[in-house]
Amino acid sequence: MQATTAPAFRVGVLGASGYSGRELCALIAGHPQLTLAFATANTQRGTTLRVRAGLAVHDIPLIAPEEADLAGVDLVFAALPHGASAEWVARALAAGTRVVDLSSDLRPGHGGAAHALPAGVPLDAPYGLPELFRAPVRGARVVANPGCYATSILVALAPLARAGLIAPGGTVSIASASGVSGAGASPKLELLFAEVAEDFRAYGVGNSHRHLHEMRAALGTLGADCDLLFTPHLLPATRGILSTITVPLTRPVDDALAPFRAAYADEPFVELTTQLPALAEVQHRNVVRIGAVVPTGMRSPTLLVFSAIDNLVKGAAGQAVQNANLMLGLSETAGLPQ
Amino acid sequence: MQATTAPAFRVGVLGASGYSGRELCALIAGHPQLTLAFATANTQRGTTLRVRAGLAVHDIPLIAPEEADLAGVDLVFAALPHGASAEWVARALAAGTRVVDLSSDLRPGHGGAAHALPAGVPLDAPYGLPELFRAPVRGARVVANPGCYATSILVALAPLARAGLIAPGGTVSIASASGVSGAGASPKLELLFAEVAEDFRAYGVGNSHRHLHEMRAALGTLGADCDLLFTPHLLPATRGILSTITVPLTRPVDDALAPFRAAYADEPFVELTTQLPALAEVQHRNVVRIGAVVPTGMRSPTLLVFSAIDNLVKGAAGQAVQNANLMLGLSETAGLPQ
């Protein structure tokens, strides 16, 4: 450990009172080479946010966004609501500061939003899913952090797509379930404990969910020519996403995990299991945990893939730090729980 | 209401301490034409089971199975563990008593178990899913009560199968999630609160779940020639099953619910919704609640179907009472929460 020689960077968090923002503050507090210069919040400005990092706790003052010294930091994490983020991305870039944007504003496929991007925000910000598209993230000035569902699904499908295993024109059917923190920390009736406990339901179905755009764009890049049918569900749990994915194959596979082993042998944040991945195994970790099974009794070659992530870590804040590490030239794994 | 002319029957429950057995006792206590003559339990024999029915509570003594007067009742509900049930079905039939068997022992497709059925237990007991196969249940002496997952899925698929809408050779992909009461009331580490809360995981995957046999058998009868890929999951909730089903179609449908409306117009226990069915809407009710969506952006005609039931009611005890009503010549809806 040669802490004295490691470069240190100052970073800020816009939107620190949401669940992703809180998680970002915790990760930064525990990061050996990042220092949190400011954290902003709207309604909770003036209060203090307590986060745990390693064995310590940190009390972080929340300031108003307008008070944030965007030019005084090396990188800003924008954990703002969709639609409200691009404006702040523009401000940070204008101040000469790097940005990881956790909203959907800059993600590929958001055509409508993209046309309305403020001046200075590139239409083609790199899509920050390092396991699939690492090169453009290194040294980038602005990165679009992927959606939580998209992360869980793309990491599961990419090895199959790249190996030409997904049947062209076939339907990849995806049932995902997410803990309620994925819906954010804004008070809504349908997110109350008394509404969520003992319930389970789908939402955003029929391919109407926002994350579908980026999944299609990314899969196209990877060479897959399939249809996606994506159905998210709301779990009576706080954090985690499990995606259960049916993939029609071009040819049978004997070893269900083989394509994943080949693709992810050197990836520190992808974990393969011969069992079935569960939320409890990935919570608070920056990993995608993948299992796969060749189902019996099928006439067409088919693979059943399971992918579990913590929606707030690998699905949001952890991945954002992973991207920041790459943008700043740090070790990709620095400060991330594995 | 002509209560004085309605016939009344005496019934018994074998296995009343499990979750299905408790629910059966509650439904019988509130049934206008059934009287509970006995309820048995093994380890809890000698204790009292309290159930609510309508506005009243009932305290039911639990006796040992050996003390049950099988010949003294008109019908026995066997809510015993799989494998242990057939033996008691044989005893009840030998005593001249009708039986609804809630285990999988007598269900179609259980070839291995069927060959080992005790003398007197028919190999072809009617499969008690009245919405699909009502005629053979009327007046039957023994009925195999369907599995909870099978109920939720078959009621969702049958109208499509009968209308020739399911693409032959296609893969019907089913992701189901069940509350933990579906796993029974026997103490297992993986069912402890501290293990289930905040977790979500699949189990019995790759087409290894017991209910697949009866689903395949029933769908064959209904004329479908598709492959099923069935993946159950364990929910951090107590009761309810939601099945999310992707169906490849032979032709496009404009109105996603049309096939269901045609099939279930007169069914008292099938409920269609233009919204998405949720567990909270079906708990404590003997209904299958179905929603359907035609997803956008698909090259092949595809339907997304949702089916919600209470696993302990329409998935077990409620359906058993529905079958008993038909077997005994009562109104099919008598005593059932709609």
Add this chain to the structure above:
Amino acid sequence: MQATTAPAFRVGVLGASGYSGRELCALIAGHPQLTLAFATANTQRGTTLRVRAGLAVHDIPLIAPEEADLAGVDLVFAALPHGASAEWVARALAAGTRVVDLSSDLRPGHGGAAHALPAGVPLDAPYGLPELFRAPVRGARVVANPGCYATSILVALAPLARAGLIAPGGTVSIASASGVSGAGASPKLELLFAEVAEDFRAYGVGNSHRHLHEMRAALGTLGADCDLLFTPHLLPATRGILSTITVPLTRPVDDALAPFRAAYADEPFVELTTQLPALAEVQHRNVVRIGAVVPTGMRSPTLLVFSAIDNLVKGAAGQAVQNANLMLGLSETAGLPQ
């Protein structure tokens, strides 16, 4: 059952979209002698509320409060927020209609609010806790429905107070825990699933909770001269209140339940147990379930009393119907789940 001779009354519900209001609509739908003429809601006006009653479900249209025909019903249940209710109570009384007010506006001890009561609202509306103060409720034109905590605690303390068992000047220490539905259905950050699950905390401590006023007033009436120390807590559960109460006694008791047996022998909605009452035993029932223990190793005579209710039934809607039954001359138990 002589349904033809029973009088029937038309009632309305103001504030039907809250948790108490929904429960009221369900109870009225299942009540043999009440008909729901209207149900109002503010933000949810124009939508439909689905409730279950017995074996049936009912879909109830929600209208704006201004559309409610207050004069066209026999009784109005006001399930409106504290502070907003008295105004509507005045309107209903002016229209010649009876009122059960579920808010705290008319309860005893609410001195400040009382002085501000609109013209026509009596300062001394009977306190509708029939087990303790039944006579004034019979035939009353307006009744103040007790708070949920107050109900659970007063029913537990009254027999001891009336028997002169509570040590004068002593401290009765009360730790109560309530499910989150007690906090209402308005969206607040601290009631989100992700905030409530896995947490437990006190609130309104140091004798600052609203219900303390009515408890002190009622206990004074019952002859107790003790200090109350009341500490409510928020449970990660949806419904139910358990109060754990330490009572300093004037003299030792041998049989912990004896005072309660004597007081409540004929009460249909009080249930005594030699075990410890639990939330699961009272949910969806209009009962107070009481257990008591004489602790060992105490130098001063002390009783430990437990009291469990469903905060939405006996703590709100059920008790309101119980009061309405008395006001309208119906059987006190009509339509109430026991």
Add this chain to the structure above:
Amino acid sequence: MQATTAPAFRVGVLGASGYSGRELCALIAGHPQLTLAFATANTQRGTTLRVRAGLAVHDIPLIAPEEADLAGVDLVFAALPHGASAEWVARALAAGTRVVDLSSDLRPGHGGAAHALPAGVPLDAPYGLPELFRAPVRGARVVANPGCYATSILVALAPLARAGLIAPGGTVSIASASGVSGAGASPKLELLFAEVAEDFRAYGVGNSHRHLHEMRAALGTLGADCDLLFTPHLLPATRGILSTITVPLTRPVDDALAPFRAAYADEPFVELTTQLPALAEVQHRNVVRIGAVVPTGMRSPTLLVFSAIDNLVKGAAGQAVQNANLMLGLSETAGLPQ
């Protein structure tokens, strides 16, 4: 940080498959000066336990207790069931190895058990609650780790006892609520998710709980002459204990927190708050978080004290490591989450 000069010790865990044992393994894995030499389990022997520590995960093989090399380690943590532990404590001591015993077998006040202690196990093992009794723990060969409830309560009461603030002969009334992990990881019907969710109940009431003995013994040592009335409850949550304590005082206090500030100014693991402590604030941390309120409207001087801990950390494994640190001459805070 001078890692090179810090002594390192080898330790073992007996009973690593329980909730406390798992937590111990995680803490040891993250401890800078402890190395886990073995971890034992009975039914799960031969499997692997995965724990997270800091940013890393560790997979720990579980061996049979008989295979453990007790003599080859510097200290053994015994996380075995009450009654089964003393035997293994004796073996470890005979092998010349230090022991922290997490069971109740060696705790003060366990008179019956004490008489049956195996040869070599001292009748007066230091009670390892360092905030109250630090000196005897330093360098001790065997330490009795306190119960989880006792920890939460004694740390809250000790400053009042030592300051002579607790009224002699008065009743200290304690209502505690614990997450279900406190009941251990053995499969019992009453700990199933379907039984615990949506329920809340007391147990072990009337001063019958095991932890009462050690609380009385410790309070006596601290000079308090009060009666304890301790009532534990089972929470529908996984981890954490909140104790709500009513204390009759000898004299009024103006500043509710003053006695705690004076006593715990230098304690790294005691946290005072002017708000009300909540489970969510202490989970996964080795702290006791204390709040206090002077209630209004009381004739006798009274203090209301709240104490929150994580039952598995400060209530078990964390405190055990804290004791081990003292026994081995390490920094008391080494490896502990604050």
